[in-house]
Amino acid sequence: MKVDVKGAIINSGDKWIYDWFGIEATCPKDVNNLLEKANGQDVDVYINSGGGDIFAGSEIYSSLREYKGRVNIHVVGLAASAASVIACAGKSEISPTAMVMVHNVSGGNQGDYQSMDKTSEILQKANKSIAAAYIAKTGMSEKEALDMMDKETWLTAQQAVDKGLIDTVAFESNQLVASYESGLLPKEVIEKMRNSKNNPLGENQADILLQQKAQAKLKLLNLGGAKI
Structure with missing residues (x-):
């Protein structure tokens, strides 16, 4: 079963709007429906996404992690932000021309200093929740994961493999x-x-x-x- 994670990662309630405009996007409901149809068969997840909603990305990541069949991840273009989290959900390979990008969670707010302080606290906690996926995949420490996110790190295919975020570079077999x-x-x-x-x-x-x-x-x- 093929599962595409393409375009923006969005919440399921907004998917109809993207569909109406003909804009490619992925939501948890789409992925969950395909996993239900797969019914334990192997699934191949193809990723080319700049990311999007972190909670939608977390739901997709969680669904893939708990799927009872084999999950094969293929990064064919870009796995950035929330999409880089999804790329950590199974055995993975990356096209030699593809990239991975990780960065801090961002958001907006308005109000007094207390509101801004609260927003900062929430964003820092959100960073740690995202970092958990990188830690589980690579075995790196939380500090290493957060430092990588702080720097908005862009990785070539080989660098992503060297970091342990991806398992292998595709099309290379000895x-x-x-x-x-x-x-x-x-x-x-x-x-x-x-x-x-x-x-x-x-x-x-x-x-x-x-x-x-x-x-x-x-x-x-x-x-x-x-x-x-």
Whole structure:
């Protein structure tokens, strides 16, 4: 099941307004409906969002965390602000051209100094609630998370992985390289050759040929002359 987190992250009650204007947005109700339909099957969450309402983002994050099936997160553009919280909700990968941004919660108010002091207190507590998602994902301390937010930190794909906010950079796989470097051909290649009815070679000759090809491939790899 594919779940898109695209555009602004908004509360469910405002979604019809964005739909009426034809503006892409994501609300908790949309995500929850898709998770209900998925009914425990794997879900793939694709994120390209500059963020939005922190409480809507928190609800989506919580729904993904408690979903009974596997949640695969794919950051394909930008995961900023509340969207960066959602990106911490499951096993994740990021496109090498994508970015992650974390910053402090912001809001507006008017009134006397007591009202402003209260607003500051609420915003600081909101920062700590957001930081909890980064702490749970990375194991960093609360101070490290809050410092990162204070600086409005923009991260490239690799930097996001280095920070532990994202698990891997997409499209980078060393599976075949590791297989050849271990001296073994992939199992599916072996089975295909052994079971091929059209193979004109006898089983012993096929084994010799495979061994020779593997050795040649290893030699090229050691010399830096082959790419897999």
